[in-house]
Amino acid sequence: MTDRIAHVRLSSVVLPLADPISDAKVLTGRQRPMTEVVFLFTEIVSAAGHEGIGFSYSKRAGGPGQFAHAREIAPGLIGEDPADIGRIWTKLTWAGASVGRSGLAVQAIAAIDVALWDLKAKRAGLPLAKLLGAYRDSVRTYNTSGGFLHTPVDEVIENARSSLAAGIGGVKLKVGQPDWRQDIARVTAVREALDPDVPLMVDANQQWDRATAMRMGRLFEPFGLVWIEEPLDAYDAEGHANLARALDTPIATGEMLSSVAEHVRLIDAGAADIVQPDAPRIGGITQFLKLAAYAEHRQLEIAPHFAMEIHLHLAAAYPIEPWVEHFDWLAPLFNERLETRGGRMYVSERPGLGITLTEQARAWTVGTAEFGRRP
Structure with a gap:
C-alpha cells in the first residue's frame, strides 16, 4: 500500500x-x-x-x-x-x-x-545492512581519534592500547609534521609499543607535495602499514596514481570528495588502492551505493570515512572485506552504542540504522x- x-x-x-x-x-x-x-x-x-x-x-x-x-x-x-x-x-x-x-x-x-x-x-x-543485502555481520574496524598530532606520543600509545582493549582492531596515526623526523619517530614509537600484528595506518591529510609524499612513502615501507592516507591534495589523481604504482604500501584516499563523479575520476586514474567514500559528503546512501558498485567492479577495497553509525551498514553490504573508522566523538548524540570485539564492529539487530537522538x-x-x- x-x-x-x-x-x-x-x-x-x-x-x-x-x-x-x-x-x-x-x-x-x-x-x-x-x-x-x-x-x-x-x-x-x-x-x-x-x-x-x-x-x-x-x-x-x-x-x-x-x-x-x-x-x-x-x-x-x-x-x-x-x-x-x-x-x-x-x-x-x-x-x-x-x-x-x-x-x-x-x-x-x-x-x-x-x-x-x-x-x-x-x-x-530489518537493520539497514540486512535490507541492502549483508555479506557479513561485522566489519574490521580501526581507531583514529586517539592519534591526532596535538596528542603527545605517550598518550597516543595509551589511547591505542585502550582502543585495542575495547575490541577495536587497528590504529591510525596522523602524520605530516613540519619536521618529517617527528613523523618517523612517532610511528616508530607506536609500532614498537604494540604487538607487531596490530594493523597500523597513517594519514597525512593532504599536506605533502609529490616529492615529499614519495620520500615519506618509501620511509614508511618497513612499517608494514595497512595504508598511507591522503598523502596529496584530494584532487591530485595523477599524483596519487604515481604513488600507488611506486609503493608497496597501499594508498587510501577519497574522504574529501563530494560527489560520485569525483570518485570515479580518482578510480579511473588508478589513484587509490583503498577508496574512502563518505556517504554524508557525497549525497547519502543512494549515491554511496552507486559508487560502491563501481568500486566493486574495479575490485577495490573501501574504508568509509567517519559516521560509523551509517557506514557500518554500508560496509557490511560491500562484497570485498572493508574497514570502518571508529570515532567516539558522536557518542553524546545517540542513545545506542556500537559493539566492538575481536577487532571488528558488529551490526546490531535494531531496525534501520539503529540510532535515536x-x-x-x-x-x-x-x-x-x-x-x-x-x-
Missing part, C-alpha cells in the same frame, strides 16, 4: 569537542584547530506512522549552509512516497540545480536520503524547521 511523507523536521546541532583537534592542516596554517562539529539531522514521519532519521555534518564551516539549503528543498518531500528514494533524490537535486550536484548541496540532501533509507529498513523490520543532542540544537504535520 502506498504511503506518503507527512512530516519533516530539520535540526542543526552543534557538537562541542572536549579538546581542540589538530592534524597536519593545522600545522601548515591552512586550518584552525577543530572545536566542534555541526550536524544536520532530518527526521521524517509517514502518514502510516513510519519514522526515519538521517544526518549529515560539517567540520569548521558549512553547517549553517547545509541547514539553509535543506530548509529550502525540504517542502518538496511532503506527499511523496518515502519508498521512492532514488526519484526523491533526483527531485531534490533539481530543486537546487543552480548550486550544482556536489558539495554543500548534496550534503544537505544526504541527511534526507539517509533518513529515507532508515525509514525503509525500519518499515521492513539523546536529550543532550536536543539541547545542542541551534535551529529547527518543520514541514507538514505529524499523523
Whole structure:
C-alpha cells in the first residue's frame, strides 16, 4: 500500500569537542584547530506512522549552509512516497540545480536520503545492512581519534592500547609534521609499543607535495602499514596514481570528495588502492551505493570515512572485506552504542540504522524547521 511523507523536521546541532583537534592542516596554517562539529539531522514521519532519521555534518564551516539549503528543498518531500528514494533524490537535486550536484548541496540532501533509507529498513523490520543485502555481520574496524598530532606520543600509545582493549582492531596515526623526523619517530614509537600484528595506518591529510609524499612513502615501507592516507591534495589523481604504482604500501584516499563523479575520476586514474567514500559528503546512501558498485567492479577495497553509525551498514553490504573508522566523538548524540570485539564492529539487530537522538543532542540544537504535520 502506498504511503506518503507527512512530516519533516530539520535540526542543526552543534557538537562541542572536549579538546581542540589538530592534524597536519593545522600545522601548515591552512586550518584552525577543530572545536566542534555541526550536524544536520532530518527526521521524517509517514502518514502510516513510519519514522526515519538521517544526518549529515560539517567540520569548521558549512553547517549553517547545509541547514539553509535543506530548509529550502525540504517542502518538496511532503506527499511523496518515502519508498521512492532514488526519484526523491533526483527531485531534490533539481530543486537546487543552480548550486550544482556536489558539495554543500548534496550534503544537505544526504541527511534526507539517509533518513529515507532508515525509514525503509525500519518499515521492513530489518537493520539497514540486512535490507541492502549483508555479506557479513561485522566489519574490521580501526581507531583514529586517539592519534591526532596535538596528542603527545605517550598518550597516543595509551589511547591505542585502550582502543585495542575495547575490541577495536587497528590504529591510525596522523602524520605530516613540519619536521618529517617527528613523523618517523612517532610511528616508530607506536609500532614498537604494540604487538607487531596490530594493523597500523597513517594519514597525512593532504599536506605533502609529490616529492615529499614519495620520500615519506618509501620511509614508511618497513612499517608494514595497512595504508598511507591522503598523502596529496584530494584532487591530485595523477599524483596519487604515481604513488600507488611506486609503493608497496597501499594508498587510501577519497574522504574529501563530494560527489560520485569525483570518485570515479580518482578510480579511473588508478589513484587509490583503498577508496574512502563518505556517504554524508557525497549525497547519502543512494549515491554511496552507486559508487560502491563501481568500486566493486574495479575490485577495490573501501574504508568509509567517519559516521560509523551509517557506514557500518554500508560496509557490511560491500562484497570485498572493508574497514570502518571508529570515532567516539558522536557518542553524546545517540542513545545506542556500537559493539566492538575481536577487532571488528558488529551490526546490531535494531531496525534501520539503529540510532535515536539523546536529550543532550536536543539541547545542542541551534535551529529547527518543520514541514507538514505529524499523523
